[in-house]
Amino acid sequence: MNTLTASPTDFRHVTLDSGLRVVADIDSRGYSAALGYFTRAGARDECDRESGLSHFLEHMMFKGTARRSAADVNRELDELGGQSNAYTSEEQTVYYAAVLPKYQHRLIDLLSDMLSPSLREDDFETERQVILEEIAKYEDQPPFGAFERSMECHFGPRGLGRRILGTRSSIEAMTAADMRAYFQRRYRPENIVLAASGNVDFDALVEQAAQATESWSDRATGQSNTAFEDAQGLPVDISLERRLRAPDASQAYRVTIGPSIGMASDDRYAMRMLCAILGDDGGSRLFWDLIDTGRAEVATLWPQEFTDCGSLLTYLVCGPDQMDSNVRLMNDALQRVATEGVEPDELQQAVNKTVAGCIMQSERPSGRLFGLGSRWLCCNEHVSVDALLTAYRDVSVDDVKRVAQEYLTRDVTEVIASSGDETELSESA
């Protein structure tokens, strides 16, 4: 695995007069092209009354424009035949599709138009019901809100702790007027990156994007509502109780969250290797101690990298009566690495596995799009697949030990969801 490289690609980027950035990782031998708009509009940009708005707006982008009805948008996306979708995170909203190269022009026409939505009142009311259903759907799924709660407790209920879907009451109270104001504020060209990977005609892309997004500069600037809001107390429907009741749950679900490394730090590669060695689902330390023995269903950890900070999450799922002993085993494994570091051969194994995974993932244009777009949006930086492979290979045992000492010894916030009281929150948390 030490000699493997990725397919050569051609990286190009340009910033339009409007401030909209266009980036591409081009491989003209590819069978498909993946294209997407990456927008700096996420849960952390919302104020209390806007909670869930970024995500609600993402849905509304599919509901029609001055030129297209909602049915037209969905129909045309299907006519292009590829895989298209959108997602919203704490920091960004992304609209993307992977299509055959012959459809590049039609896709950009459609996606660009979608990002000038009509936001019609009747569509807004119908979609509000869909969002409420989406919230209900996640309420029924493990870990029954424990991830959202851990973010709320760790970051506070605003900023990065703001839940992406919002709450029932924030969605019920949302108005189309609030959405229009938020849209104008966030969907300005300087907040947006158009990213493309695979078999892409870059010059045509830039020319078309410049035309199609010309009017976006007219969107009103304006201060964020977050600057004005009275950020005292808890938003409606939000609790910081670290114990969640899931009356029907057979298993107990434990999440911890603590500080970690952000997108800008070069230590992120060492942190990812540390997490792979400890928590990878195949052959990590936690796997052998807790999963292979049947003690737990899930025992893992991973870093979440944001623009200006990061967090380290652990996740443990097992029978409620096994939780205490499993927490001890998990903490022991983490502490052992913090004090003793890791072995060279286990680091080598994690690097080899990760490098092969990168090569396999990068083979499809859609597998390269998200890293490309997110990184350019947040850091104005491109890390090619080969540079990524080198970065992983350069991680040393000392690097891993250093991040382990730094981040596995911090106080963490613990959240548990289960049916009963037999699982106690640990006192240190």
Add this chain to the structure above:
Amino acid sequence: MPTITDSPVTTTHLKNGLTIVCQPMPWLRTAAYTMWLPGGLVSEVPLGEWGSLDGSIASDNSSATKSYDAETDPHAGLASLTCEMVQRGAGPYSSRDLVSVEDNLGIDASVSASTSVVTFSGNMPAESISDAMGILAELVRRPHLPGDQVDDAKMMLYQERMASLDEPTSRLMKHLRLAQFGNPAGRSGSVNPVSLETLSIDSVREFYQSNYHCGGGLLAIAGQIDPQAITQQVEQLFGDWRSGDPIPLEKTYPTEGNHHLHADSSQTHIGFAFDSIPYGHEDYFVMRAGIGILSDGMSSRLFDRVREQRGLCYSVWASTTSFRGFGGVMGYAGTTPARAQETLDVTLHEIRHLADDLTTDELDRWKTRIESNLIMEQESAGSRAGSLASDQFQIGRVMSTEELESAIEAITLDQVRDYWHAHSPEHFRIVTVGPEPLQTT
């Protein structure tokens, strides 16, 4: 831009019954394999013990059917337990060695039991495919099946059972599958409290001996490979292994009527199923086009009319399931209890009236989708290997991409309309999970 360059498929039949199917994809840097052997859930129980959920009339009256209870079946989970045990050391490798040698070669491998077969699959950088074949042969032919680890492996399956109990859609679909297909085609692979007691290392060893063999087995390899060299290597590795007769899966034992499973959930989870035809049937693509119009994409009937126009739910879909000889359509909608009845009624109405107002545009969109998927499959050795295996298993040969494309292209709207007029489902099997049952007549 490259067109679909369908490189030649080589198929080799070994005397012991193993079929080797290879397709080079020289433009890739990766390779993948999929091996299917007998040893699926169908092999868990003797033929005489097949039956339906509640003992009601089976599709074939010639054999009496037994009442089947997935919660007390002493064999439930045996195929999955064997899969798990096979990975706990083989040939020269301990279970830790296996993981580390595969990780170091970049092989992303997995083993799982499904209804008819046990599947071994792996994706990797092309350089590792030959080593991967060697490891696969050790796993399949020389597993240690260590008795001292069977309790740990059973605990793993117990954890999986608990997880699926906590996931309402998984609980729902498990029950629906059993209602639609009965035992064995609807078996889930999960353990239950009884089988957790009865399953032992002896049952695993016996299951392995009787069901892991080349009879009816196949190995599909795709990606940046030399088909001749890899076929030769596979012949050496597997040519002298044992053969046998796979257990045929020829019929279903459906249960009529509907089921409600209580849960104090936020949503009512609705599952529906009806009889259909399998992949390989002469009308399959015509039937599948109808399901595509119903459920593939954001302009499909269910997404548009249940979600977009009425806002009734976030998730709604239908999909086809194929076995050799029979098939089915299963679907799902999740919605809050107050709107669950309307959601069910609208969803079933759309299915029953699918053929009433079909348009050419809808069929064309579905065709474009399939064409794009076929072309994009050329970007993934893993999906190609999966398709090779599935074709070989279901229809006994591999359909070339060109052949598939022309079969899809040739479908007319009249065919789809006629098929769905003639086969409009009258009987649905419906399972709900939620606070209250629904009217399902």
